[in-house]
Amino acid sequence: MPDGALPVLDVSGLKTIFRTRGGEVHAVNSVSFDLRPGELLGVVGESGSGKSVTMMSLIGLLPTPPAEVRDGRVMFDGKDLLHCTPAELRAVRGPGIGFIFQDPMTSLNPVFTVGYQLREPLMKHMGMTKAQAQVRAKELLELVGIPDAERRLRDFPHQFSGGMRQRVMIAIALACDPKVLIADEPTTALDVTIQAQILELVKELRQKLGMAIVWITHDLGVIAGIADRIMVMYGGQVVEQGPVSEVFHKPRHPYTRALLKTVPSVRGERTAKLSVIEGQPPILRDAPSACPFRDRCAQAFDRCASENPARTPVGPGHDAACFWDFDADAPRTHEAAHA
Amino acid sequence: MLDAPGKALIEVSGLKMYFPITAGVFRKHVGDVKAVDNVSFTIYEGETLGLVGESGCGKSTCGRAILRLYEPTAGAVRIDSKDVLAADADTLREMRPKMQMVFQDPQASLNPRMTVAAIIGEPLDEHTSLSKKDKLARIYELMDQVGLNRDFANRYPHEFSGGQRQRIGIARALALNPKFIVCDEPIAALDVSIQAQVVNLLEELQDRLGLTYLFISHDLSMVRHIADRVAVMYLGQIIELAPRDPLYVEPLHPYTQALLSAVPEPDPEAEKTRRRIILKGDVPSPANPPKGCNFCTRCPKVMEICRQTEPTFHEVQPGRFVACHLYQETAD
Numbered sequence: 127m128p129d130g131a132l133p134v135l136d137v138s139g140l141k142t143i144f145r146t147r148g149g150e151v152h153a154v155n156s157v158s159f160d161l162r163p164g165e166l167l168g169v170v171g172e173s174g175s176g177k178s179v180t181m182m183s184l185i186g187l188l189p190t191p192p193a194e195v196r197d198g199r200v201m202f203d204g205k206d207l208l209h210c211t212p213a214e215l216r217a218v219r220g221p222g223i224g225f226i227f228q229d230p231m232t233s234l235n236p237v238f239t240v241g242y243q244l245r246e247p248l249m250k251h252m253g254m255t256k257a258q259a260q261v262r263a264k265e266l267l268e269l270v271g272i273p274d275a276e277r278r279l280r281d282f283p284h285q286f287s288g289g290m291r292q293r294v295m296i297a298i299a300l301a302c303d304p305k306v307l308i309a310d311e312p313t314t315a316l317d318v319t320i321q322a323q324i325l326e327l328v329k330e331l332r333q334k335l336g337m338a339i340v341w342i343t344h345d346l347g348v349i350a351g352i353a354d355r356i357m358v359m360y361g362g363q364v365v366e367q368g369p370v371s372e373v374f375h376k377p378r379h380p381y382t383r384a385l386l387k388t389v390p391s392v393r394g395e396r397t398a399k400l401s402v403i404e405g406q407p408p409i410l411r412d413a414p415s416a417c418p419f420r421d422r423c424a425q426a427f428d429r430c431a432s433e434n435p436a437r438t439p440v441g442p443g444h445d446a447a448c449f450w451d452f453d454a455d456a457p458r459t460h461e462a463a464h465a
Numbered sequence: 466m467l468d469a470p471g472k473a474l475i476e477v478s479g480l481k482m483y484f485p486i487t488a489g490v491f492r493k494h495v496g497d498v499k500a501v502d503n504v505s506f507t508i509y510e511g512e513t514l515g516l517v518g519e520s521g522c523g524k525s526t527c528g529r530a531i532l533r534l535y536e537p538t539a540g541a542v543r544i545d546s547k548d549v550l551a552a553d554a555d556t557l558r559e560m561r562p563k564m565q566m567v568f569q570d571p572q573a574s575l576n577p578r579m580t581v582a583a584i585i586g587e588p589l590d591e592h593t594s595l596s597k598k599d600k601l602a603r604i605y606e607l608m609d610q611v612g613l614n615r616d617f618a619n620r621y622p623h624e625f626s627g628g629q630r631q632r633i634g635i636a637r638a639l640a641l642n643p644k645f646i647v648c649d650e651p652i653a654a655l656d657v658s659i660q661a662q663v664v665n666l667l668e669e670l671q672d673r674l675g676l677t678y679l680f681i682s683h684d685l686s687m688v689r690h691i692a693d694r695v696a697v698m699y700l701g702q703i704i705e706l707a708p709r710d711p712l713y714v715e716p717l718h719p720y721t722q723a724l725l726s727a728v729p730e731p732d733p734e735a736e737k738t739r740r741r742i743i744l745k746g747d748v749p750s751p752a753n754p755p756k757g758c759n760f761c762t763r764c765p766k767v768m769e770i771c772r773q774t775e776p777t778f779h780e781v782q783p784g785r786f787v788a789c790h791l792y793q794e795t796a797d
Contacts, residue, residue, distance in 0.1 A: 172656040317519035322727035347729030351736035403658040
């Protein structure tokens, strides 16, 4: 990725907590990242690692309470989204930032036609008349590859298959030409052959429309095919971030390394036994004071239990939050130089 | 064949599972959803047969029909040369301990009001007459086998994580020393790092106890890891069945080819150069399958004959079965 281009989205020190009866849950802990124009950032992590919550916090989609964005700064278009009024936020959602949700069945309204749901953002945000919106809605459905678009606009969501519904979701997210598109596990609920269709579609749309995309997934294979940069999350923190080929070939965080090893492949060598990450993901009861991965880590040593590692540069545009230096196969020593 | 085929443990022939569609006030029978349509296969003792396919292709229904959790419409299933489908209620009950099931969703398949010990012990209550002490000893033994801490025996399912809950489900299935276990998407609800733990456990148990699995999954890479032979289902029918390695190296049926090419690979360089076969459209409704070959509406290699006659499922190479007109000539 060329440096220098101003990021369209710049997040720093984001902290989100949930207040529950059992106490606070620290779902997102000091997450910082940026998104440059036209780039596709893949966000990988297990369920509960905070990837969806991070993205929902950005544009105020979390119900408050129980959620509370406690700290941080989200710069988009010269504004801090965390300090916007609800009306300002509404103006950003749609033309500024589009969102594709994971489950196309529950995120489309079952009692309105697809055409109505497509026209709604166009008329609200773009100031179109109903007739103009109708024309544009048809174009959008054609853009995402739904045949017989004009007639399909009159159909309800239940008349579409899973893959087609996800295409409708994408069409709605694209309706107002957003600068940033956030896709939250858009293919997880779909079958592999349909997933392949959607991935091809996204590649095509990126070339045509050139927007920046954040793609949340737990499937490393999906990321490998489409992302420019990848961000790995664990226990509510970013543990590794870098260009996709760097992270896949030279992973510098033990969690990323283990994750890459546990996934079997349909091609190449077949291992006799799968390597596993022992143990369970952490429960985020308190603000982190130690490395969240230490209990499951093969490299863990005493420092990991007393201090939470900060993200340290490990290569060009590549950083990892770990005290272990995999090149030297020893704890990192030259920390002072970066501090 | 990989090795000399052992004794056939499960023989399924011509299995059909139709769900009736009714309409009107009088619930008139107007059609059938052909969830499983004429499926035949054999599972040998000690092997794992992987059953893969997209959602809605009938793989779970097939697994359940084999254990007679549904009443199949037609066909025969023999387990250890005893007919499951013809058995009356009492005989079936005697056969149950031999065949068990691990369900997809460990959250939904464990009773939230029962403790772990009660869940694992329930099959023992039903089918054995162990004393209280022996029963508890057996429960502890099972918990050790699946890697659950004995101290947790009196806890409730909600206190466990997804991976641990699946272990409880596995322990329950093992309680009566079964020969055959149907694993219905046992890892689909789990996180990537936990999936490997459960799959390794299933493999270990198989080695130790000589179990036979029918492993149902939509995850082709995991099936490649665990299965000895793989059956691919599409719209209620098995369209290809082959030993694992030949199937993954050189899939014969155009659907298997497309399915394998659609699986993304965690390697950015390979992903850039790889050519995917993109299938057009969606799976047709099983209530109204197309005429001829079920796959003819999406097949990239469709021919005239595919829209007219249904291909037969037959052996094209030793141990490799396929239902496709492309390979029909070689048979005769």
